[in-house]
Amino acid sequence: MNNKQLALNNTLFVFDIDGTLTDSVSNYLISVTKSLLELGISDIDTDYDNYKHHTDSYALRYNYERNFDTNMPKGFLDRFETEIVRQMSTIGQTKEIKGAKSLITHFRNTNTPFCFATGALPKPSFLKLNQCEIWYHEDLLATSKTHESREGFVLKAIEKAKTFYNRQNFDRIISIGDGVWDFQTAQNLSLDFVGIGNRNRVQLKDKGAKHCFEDLMEFKKWLV
Structure with missing residues (x-):
């Protein structure tokens, strides 16, 4: 995956939420x-x-x-x-992972397709994204409410994105997550992968993840 070769309008970005967009783990x-x-x-x-x-x-x-x-x-x-x-x-306000709101805003402004796939449930996910002021649409969000496995709700998110953006297919699909399980799911589904954060960075690199960034601000700089 070469950032200079990415045709962003024909690429779908699938975002995990906890630890990737929101500092909430x-x-x-x-x-x-x-x-x-x-x-x-x-x-x-x-x-x-x-x-x-x-x-x-x-x-x-x-x-x-x-x-x-x-x-x-x-x-x-x-x-x-x-x-x-x-x-x-009772715990307090959720904060964004650095650059999350800015990246999602950039994607919206440039008509770059994206969606959300999370192991959490819908209402907690809405709350976290709202607290971080990160834009979302329910039609772009797939959760474990319908699928226990990550593969299940990632595929669901991709299908929802095809409907939302009126696309039959995307040239490339990139999964963005912070966990080893996110990387393994991407491999199982033959998706490209981008790792975010330092919590699991060593493990992700050891597993074979080629692109890992400290936060979404760093990823955005690499991307654009």
Whole structure:
């Protein structure tokens, strides 16, 4: 992937949210854990990085089933989503990853296609993006509300972007994320990948990620 060769209007950028656009990983995991406890799930596996799927919907179902040895009741995911938002409101304002708002604004101004694919649930995602004043459209957002696996909601986001931008295909699709799981998902789906942040930078490089940037401001400078 050469930045000078990128035809941006024919490239789709798929953004992760937590740790990529919003500086929210630590506080969000606290909100998830407190929400599980509030819903009566006391024995929680908090080793979230080693989950089979790094998603809210999987975290809830996995911990519910390991606590109660039965299928999760219908509507429980909605309760979990509402409780996460309540817990988030007690923690404080979410801040953007440097350059996030500016990059999304630039993409909108230059008609560059983009979408959002997140392991979080919709309402918490809206709250984080709103707090950071990052523009989004619900028709460009796919979450773990519909797919437990990252591959599932990334593909969903791509399909939603095709509809939103009235495109049958894109010449190139680039996944932008901060986690090793984001890179692995991109590989599984044969997508290009850009790593953001220093938290997992060494691991991403070791796994084979070729393009990693400290923040989105640095990425934007490289891109344009």
